[in-house]
Amino acid sequence: MGLSCFVRITQLLDQYATNALVIQDATRRGTPRAMWIANSSAAIAALAKDRDIPVFAYSRDQVRDAFGSCPNKQWLAELVAKHIPAFEQYAPTAPRKPWMSEDRRMGLFDAATLGLLFFRSLDN
Incomplete structure (x- = not known):
């Protein structure tokens, strides 16, 4: 990771x-x-630990298990968009074909699923 990226993350934290x-x-x-x-x-x-910020890391398997063993990321993105209306406009409209690149917006949904999993873990 470049120094400027690390500095920016520090600023955001x-x-x-x-x-x-x-x-x-x-x-x-x-x-x-x-x-x-x-x-x-x-x-x-x-960096977060140095600032006494607790770090929670979830694997892809944990995400899949938490959301009902979703068959693919497209399905998971659609599920997130149903729960977070502001994300509806960013949900990919058609499943990608094996030869296609992943939609660049999928990172948004990856992050959202991690956040939803975190908040779900607080309830337990």
């Missing part, structure tokens, strides 16, 4: 007086992630 950081667990086996993503996640988690 400080600006919003963050109470918790929720990230995808990129350390588990079976989670195909580029090494730079795993390293970036670890650096961000370390």
Whole structure:
């Protein structure tokens, strides 16, 4: 992760007086992630811990289990859009074909599912 990105994340953590950081667990086996993503996640988690911000990391399997073993990310995005009306306009309209790239907006839904899972865990 570039220094400017790390500085910006530091600024965001400080600006919003963050109470918790929720990230995808990129350390588990079976989670195909580029090494730079795993390293970036670890650096961000370390930054949060240095600021006494609790870090919650959820794997893809935990997300799938929490949302009823969703068959694919398209289905999960549609489910999130039903629960968060502001996201409806960003939901991909058609499932992607195997040769197509993932819709660039799917990251929004990945983040939303992590947040929803975090808040669900608070209720238990």
